[in-house]
Amino acid sequence: MLLLPPAFFRRPAPEVARDLVGTLLLVEGVGGVVVETEAYDHQDPASHSYRGRTARNAAMFGPPGHAYVYRSHGLHWCLDIVCGPEPLGSAVLIRALEPRSGLDLMQQRRGLSDARLLCAGPGRLCQALGITGALNGQPLDQPPFSIHAGAAPPEVVSGSRIGVTRGGETPWRFGWAGSAFLSRPFRP
DNA sequence: GGCATGATGGCCT
DNA sequence: GGCCATCATGCCA
Incomplete structure (x- = not known):
């Protein structure tokens, strides 16, 4: 299966976010097909990059194709992939996966068996794949990460991003149309 | 130093 | 649909 090259991420975040739907994301061989993403830029x-570079968001201003991992609400980890032709703080949040590989390990980590709930949400997929702040800044094309081109281009729908209180009108949420593994359905 | 807030998720009614 | 756990960050004093 074809690994995505770093050049894939050296583009504007919304473009990368759309194209990431349908790719295969793995950590130590555990993971699945990306079915939902959101784009952010400075x-x-x-x-997070809106007010410039800080200690927390430094990875967002680093090389494209690397991970930006942060803690949300003091509880959950979330995974972004840094994007952009320029180091301006753009990234794509991975919001949901369709589980494909290492189901038993993901079920064990999540304490659940329902495949639909294993990776349906940014915090959930990080728990299922074992992603923590230790992976902040790591490149996606090297272990423990790997990210591969999908078998066929999916039908992608877009909509408003979830949980944002500012800039909520920007339709920068992308998803695989009709997927049963989304964190929330897209409104028609 | 203090405090309001958050790119969430799980459990309750 | 609503509440709340739980804490790092960032803004203000």
């Missing part, structure tokens, strides 16, 4: 009031 001009975006909802983005």
Whole structure:
């Protein structure tokens, strides 16, 4: 299966976010097909990078194709992949996967058996794949990560991002149309 | 130093 | 649908 090259991520975040739907994301061989993403950039009031570079968001200003992992609400980890032709703080949040590989390990980590709930949400998929702050700044094309081109281009729908209080009108959420593994359905 | 807030998720009614 | 756990970050004093 074809590994995505670093050049894949050296583009504007919304473009990368759309194209990431249908790719295969693995950590130590455990993971699945990306079915939901969201784009953020430095001009975006909802983005961590909006007010410039800080200690937490430094990875967002680093090389494209690397991970930005942060803690949400003091509880959950979330995974972004850094994007952009310029190091301006753009990234794509991975929001949901369709589980494919290492189901038993994911079920064990999540304490659940329902495949639909294993990776349906940014915090859930990080728990299922064992992603923590230790992976912040790591490149996606090297272990423990790997990210591969999908078998066929899916039908992608877009909509408003979830949980943002500013910039909520920007339709930068992308998903695999009709997937049963989304964190929330897309409104028609 | 203090405090309001959050790119969430799980459990309750 | 609502509440709340739980804490790092960032903004203000």
